[in-house]
Amino acid sequence: MIAAYDVPRLVVDSANFDRSFDQRPFGYEHNLSGLDLFSEPSLRALAARYDRDFMVAASAPTPATKFYSVPYGSHTPLEAFDRLDSGNQRILLKMPENHDRRYRDLLHTLFEQVVALRGGLRGERVERLASSILISSAEAITPFHFDPEISFFFQISGEKVYHLYAPSVLSEAELERFYVMGIVNIGQVELAGRDPKSEYVFRLVDGKGMHQPQNCPHWVETRANRSVSYVFSFETETTRSLGRTRAFNHYMRRCRLTPAPLGARPGLDRAKSWAMRVAIPLRKSIGRGIGALRSRR
Numbered sequence: 595m596i597a598a599y600d601v602p603r604l605v606v607d608s609a610n611f612d613r614s615f616d617q618r619p620f621g622y623e624h625n626l627s628g629l630d631l632f633s634e635p636s637l638r639a640l641a642a643r644y645d646r647d648f649m650v651a652a653s654a655p656t657p658a659t660k661f662y663s664v665p666y667g668s669h670t671p672l673e674a675f676d677r678l679d680s681g682n683q684r685i686l687l688k689m690p691e692n693h694d695r696r697y698r699d700l701l702h703t704l705f706e707q708v709v710a711l712r713g714g715l716r717g718e719r720v721e722r723l724a725s726s727i728l729i730s731s732a733e734a735i736t737p738f739h740f741d742p743e744i745s746f747f748f749q750i751s752g753e754k755v756y757h758l759y760a761p762s763v764l765s766e767a768e769l770e771r772f773y774v775m776g777i778v779n780i781g782q783v784e785l786a787g788r789d790p791k792s793e794y795v796f797r798l799v800d801g802k803g804m805h806q807p808q809n810c811p812h813w814v815e816t817r818a819n820r821s822v823s824y825v826f827s828f829e830t831e832t833t834r835s836l837g838r839t840r841a842f843n844h845y846m847r848r849c850r851l852t853p854a855p856l857g858a859r860p861g862l863d864r865a866k867s868w869a870m871r872v873a874i875p876l877r878k879s880i881g882r883g884i885g886a887l888r889s890r891r
């Protein structure tokens with residue numbers, strides 16, 4: 595049991611961490627729930643500061659609903675916060691560390707613990723590190739999707755049931771279609787047909803957390819009360835490089851070529867990644883140029 599007044603930390607079995615990090619989900623405990631920065635007045639004040647870097651969406655009718663078909667954008671974060679008890683609100687506050695130094699300190703404190711558990715960064719460069727706060731009404735559903743980043747999730751209050759699938763339930767073609775876009779966003783995929791034997795279910799309440807490897811598709815439901823969760827995510831040069839290799843493989847399949855399985859030829863994977871380091875920005879600027887030309891016609 596961790597005392598609430600201790601330094602914020604996660605408590606995890608180190609052998610399990612070594613075996614499972616970025617391979618399969620695992621649970622742990624934490625002591626974040628009692629922190630003042632997650633009290634209702636602190637969260638309401640934080641919500642009031644957001645005029646960008648947020649998403650307010652309704653609950654999805656089912657876990658299989660297409661992610662962006664759910665109504666969103668009808669309320670500000672503060673308006674949605676004040677409507678939580680009337681139901682059907684999901685609020686995502688991105689990068690609270692940009693609004694309040696306490697969230698920045700929390701993010702770096704927890705990330706240092708994860709790096710220590712890994713035995714250091716092992717020469718890897720961190721390309722992006724960011725946190726988010728998720729505040730949802732009771733009985734709200736976030737539909738099936740995957741995130742292209744490694745995440746550590748902390749349930750602060752309320753109950754949230756997290757349904758994750760091993761990344762292996764996604765085909766390489768599905769992942770390649772996402773990574774060719776070169777964006778930081780959710781990956782929208784279909785829930786139908788996934789192997790139920792690959793599903794992990796975590797019932798998260800205050801003090802419980804869960805590690806979500808990169809590309810683990812999932813859907814989430816809150817239960818009888820409103821839910822507050824904190825998550826931090828990161829990408830390294832290695833995880834981004836894998837994405838660029840998959841983007842290259844996407845173009846190979848379009849040319850009716852069969853790419854070597856990812857990881858089978860590491861030198862070739864690196865060469866593909868370097869090729870896409872140039873091609874993805876070029877593709878985006880060509881797309882922007884075509885869009886600008888169309889708008890002038």
Ligand SMILES: [Fe+2]
Nearest residue numbers: 739740741812
């Ligand atoms: Fe997600």
